[in-house]
Amino acid sequence: xxxxxxxxxxxxxxxxxxxxxxxxxxxxxxxxxxxxxxxxxxxxxxxxxxxxxxxxxxxxxxxxxxxxxxxxxxxxxxxxxxxxxxxxxxxxxxxxxxxxxxxxxxxxxxxxxxxxxxxxxxxxxxxxxxxxxxxxxxxxxxxxxxxxxxxxxxxxxxxxxxxxxxxxxxxxxxxxxxxxxxxxxxxxxxxxxxxxxxx
Numbered sequence: 001x002x003x004x005x006x007x008x009x010x011x012x013x014x015x016x017x018x019x020x021x022x023x024x025x026x027x028x029x030x031x032x033x034x035x036x037x038x039x040x041x042x043x044x045x046x047x048x049x050x051x052x053x054x055x056x057x058x059x060x061x062x063x064x065x066x067x068x069x070x071x072x073x074x075x076x077x078x079x080x081x082x083x084x085x086x087x088x089x090x091x092x093x094x095x096x097x098x099x100x101x102x103x104x105x106x107x108x109x110x111x112x113x114x115x116x117x118x119x120x121x122x123x124x125x126x127x128x129x130x131x132x133x134x135x136x137x138x139x140x141x142x143x144x145x146x147x148x149x150x151x152x153x154x155x156x157x158x159x160x161x162x163x164x165x166x167x168x169x170x171x172x173x174x175x176x177x178x179x180x181x182x183x184x185x186x187x188x189x190x191x192x193x194x195x196x197x198x199x
Contacts, residue, residue: 001024001025001027002026002027002163003025003027003028004027004028004029004030005027005029005030006030006032007019007029007030007031007032007064007068007101008032008034009031009032009033009035009036009037010034010035012035012037012038012057013037013060013061015031015055015064015068016060016063016064018070019063019064019067020023028069028070029067029068029069030068030069030070030071031064031065031068031071031072033071033072033073033082034039034074034098035130036061036078036081036082036186037057037061038053038054038057038058038061039056039058039061039081039085040129040130041053041103042192043058043130043134044056045128049055050133053193059087060133062086065082065086065088070092070094071088071092071093071094072094072095072096073094073095073096074095074096074098075097076095077094079095080111081091086106088192089124090148091104101191110123113140117150118150118151118152119150119151119152119194119195120152120153120154120192120193120194120195121152121153121154121155121193121194121195121197122153122154122155122156122189122190122193122195122196122197123136123154123155123156123157123190123196123197123199124155124156124157124189124190124196125156125157126157126158126159126162126187126199127155127157127158127159127160127161127162127165128159128160128161129159129160129161131159131161131163132199133161133164133165133199135199136153136165136199137165137168137169140153140172140190141169141174142171143173143174144172148174151174152174152175152176153169153174153175153176154175154177154178154193155175155176155177155178156177156178156179156180156181157179157180158179158180162177
């Protein structure tokens with residue numbers, strides 16, 4: 001009672017439980033949204049296949065959003081979606097991007113700075129069903145056909161589309177896949193790249 005509860009968006013709709021208990025326990029609810037369900041089904045063209053689930057989930061999602069005192073989103077696009085599609089008052093919304101790490105800015109890797117043989121392109125993190133990866137695939141296929149020597153792709157992480165991409169391009173010598181790394185190692189991994197991809 002009289003506490004502040006932070007609730008997350010994953011697993012999908014788990015925040016329905018603290019939303020229902022809120023009025024009984026009399027606490028303030030902060031809802032942190034990393035993925036907006038069930039909207040993600042619509043974005044990956046699964047809405048029609050799961051129409052009943054989508055309709056019920058949308059109502060539950062709206063109830064969670066209405067019940068939260070503060071909603072934390074990861075970017076301006078999600079903020080815009082909540083304002084336009086869920087009619088959320090902007091005073092209730094706070095944007096906190098979750099990929100800004102001070103440690104990365106401060107990290108200096110002399111060994112990497114001395115390596116000018118390759119232009120390294122990095123993708124780090126989850127590549128789930130909602131992440132558009134076809135553009136990266138087309139780029140890699142084009143570079144393979146152009147026989148480019150000095151460009152190197154590194155994918156660090158996991159996820160459904162990560163595995164799909166890996167199955168299609170892992171055979172190429174200029175592409176490498178690695179598992180997730182600990183947060184402490186992220187500055188070194190990200191600093192080693194010339195370009196980082198965000199999708």
